Amino acid sequence: MPDRLARALAAIDAANAEDPNRIRVRGDEQPKELAHAEMVTEWVRRLRPEASEELLLAARAHHIRRWVIPRSSYPEGRAGYFAWRRKLHEVHAAEVGRILEAEGYDAAAVTRVQQIVRKENLARDPEVQALEDALCLVFLEIQFHDVAARLDRAKMVDVTRKTLRKMSPRARELASAMELGAEDRAIIEQALEGKA
Numbered sequence: 001m002p003d004r005l006a007r008a009l010a011a012i013d014a015a016n017a018e019d020p021n022r023i024r025v026r027g028d029e030q031p032k033e034l035a036h037a038e039m040v041t042e043w044v045r046r047l048r049p050e051a052s053e054e055l056l057l058a059a060r061a062h063h064i065r066r067w068v069i070p071r072s073s074y075p076e077g078r079a080g081y082f083a084w085r086r087k088l089h090e091v092h093a094a095e096v097g098r099i100l101e102a103e104g105y106d107a108a109a110v111t112r113v114q115q116i117v118r119k120e121n122l123a124r125d126p127e128v129q130a131l132e133d134a135l136c137l138v139f140l141e142i143q144f145h146d147v148a149a150r151l152d153r154a155k156m157v158d159v160t161r162k163t164l165r166k167m168s169p170r171a172r173e174l175a176s177a178m179e180l181g182a183e184d185r186a187i188i189e190q191a192l193e194g195k196a
Helices: 003-016 032-047 053-061 077-102 107-117 126-150 153-165 169-176 182-193
Strands: 022-025 028-031
Touching: 003 032, 003 053, 003 077, 022 032, 028 032, 032 053, 032 126, 032 169, 053 077, 053 107, 053 126, 077 107, 107 126, 126 153, 126 169, 126 182, 153 182, 169 182
Parallel strands: none
Antiparallel strands: 022 028
16 A cells, blocks of 8 residues: 555544544444444445545545534435535545645545545446445445334335445345345345335
8 A cells, every 4th residue: 555545544544533423333432434434445445456546535535524514403304414415525525635635646636536525426437336335335234223223114125225226236246145134134135126
């Protein structure tokens, strides 16, 4: 790994390590966004072993310092949610841009990482799709069970169907092979079959 990439990843990790929210992942409690960024990076590497430096940086920085703009700072409902997400994309892109410029990345590399972080051209850009796939796989791995416990089954099947629809065939294949509890597996299978 080039020194510059290692320094940039370390700077991103240092920013995410400030997250006051903590989660337990694989038996280890960590700052939420730090753990999430590491897991997304792992999935990106599985999906694209030849991942570019820009994709690896975007995977690590996709939610950089996300906690500074809580969901509660925007109105409830779909419109508020999407407004919050658009704002986050801009904040994450600006944050990672500052880090990359400080580490000597040129304008083209910075712009490319920011495009991936903003998910520009999703489904048409293989690197943006790889990031989306990794995000969905992390959701299935560490958040799915808790969300399923809060929603009724029909709603959870709908959420799962929408998640799977955003994923590439390779990511859906990895999702199908994931080790999950029997009830979670049944929800995913129902969503894959198109049954509600």
